[in-house]
Amino acid sequence: MPLPNLKLVSHHLCPYVQRARIVLAEKHIPHDLEYIDLSRKPDWFTELSPLGKVPLLISDGRALFESAPIAEYLDEVTPGSLHPEDAFERARNRAWIEFASSTLDVMAGFYNARDEDTFRSRTGELRRRLRILDGSIQAAPYFDGDRFGLVDAAFGPLFRYFDVIETFADLGFFEGTPAVTRWRRALAQRPSVRDAVTADYPQRLLRFFAERQSVLSRLLADAADGTNRAGGGLTG
Numbered sequence: 001m002p003l004p005n006l007k008l009v010s011h012h013l014c015p016y017v018q019r020a021r022i023v024l025a026e027k028h029i030p031h032d033l034e035y036i037d038l039s040r041k042p043d044w045f046t047e048l049s050p051l052g053k054v055p056l057l058i059s060d061g062r063a064l065f066e067s068a069p070i071a072e073y074l075d076e077v078t079p080g081s082l083h084p085e086d087a088f089e090r091a092r093n094r095a096w097i098e099f100a101s102s103t104l105d106v107m108a109g110f111y112n113a114r115d116e117d118t119f120r121s122r123t124g125e126l127r128r129r130l131r132i133l134d135g136s137i138q139a140a141p142y143f144d145g146d147r148f149g150l151v152d153a154a155f156g157p158l159f160r161y162f163d164v165i166e167t168f169a170d171l172g173f174f175e176g177t178p179a180v181t182r183w184r185r186a187l188a189q190r191p192s193v194r195d196a197v198t199a200d201y202p203q204r205l206l207r208f209f210a211e212r213q214s215v216l217s218r219l220l221a222d223a224a225d226g227t228n229r230a231g232g233g234l235t236g
């Protein structure tokens with residue numbers, strides 16, 4: 001069956017867009033990519049996207065929103081599956097994809113935190129979640145073992161935030177999480193995950209953090225000034 005004509009409406013920093021890009025790459029699916037400015041959404045986008053969010057997939061002129069259905073659709077219209085065959089395992093993978101999504105909300109609360117108390121509490125919640133995750137990983141190198149799956153495509157973009165944060169702040173997120181650390185490394189090396197963002201992603205994310213007027217913005221500014229002893233290695 002011929003593949004539909006596909007266009008992914010994207011944003012450079014969006015972790016949910018990256019999920020779709022990873023599946024497109026894993027399944028070698030030809031497609032067009034269009035980046036939009038979320039602070040000035042084009043009218044055609046607002047008309048097609050019920051929540052005004054990316055990713056938006058346009059398939060033969062029909063629009064699909066929400067990263068999880070988009071990823072499953074892309075998986076289903078192509079040979080092979082990035083989901084386990086066993087129904088329980090498939091449901092379990094979907095549950096952990098949801099865990100990744102809600103952890104992305106905590107991540108947003110972390111980088112936007114304006115006061116020390118909120119920052120500390122979000123940092124603690126991220127650490128807690130990484131430890132829970134560590135206790136739940138039963139396989140390696142990927143979540144289900146040798147087979148890379150949709151659940152891996154959901155966590156790769158979450159882990160990428162930490163890669164950038166670690167360039168200017170050591171907050172000990174991965175202390176006591178050896179399984180997550182191994183998994184995170186395997187995902188960072190996977191070409192589909194690595195190439196799901198543009199080469200200037202770290203600089204873009206650092207700029208985004210700097211503009212938040214948050215505790216993290218201050219840590220970043222301190223590291224850039226060389227006054228933060230925990231920082232260092234800031235390249236952006």
Ligand SMILES: N[C@@H](CCC(=O)N[C@@H](CS)C(=O)NCC(=O)O)C(=O)O
Pocket residue numbers: 011013014015016017038052053054055065066067068
């Ligand atoms: N639940 C959605 C979340 C997508 C989302 O939050 N997208 C953000 C960018 S990462 C967005 O488009 N925000 C624009 C807005 O809310 O106005 C999904 O899984 O696709």
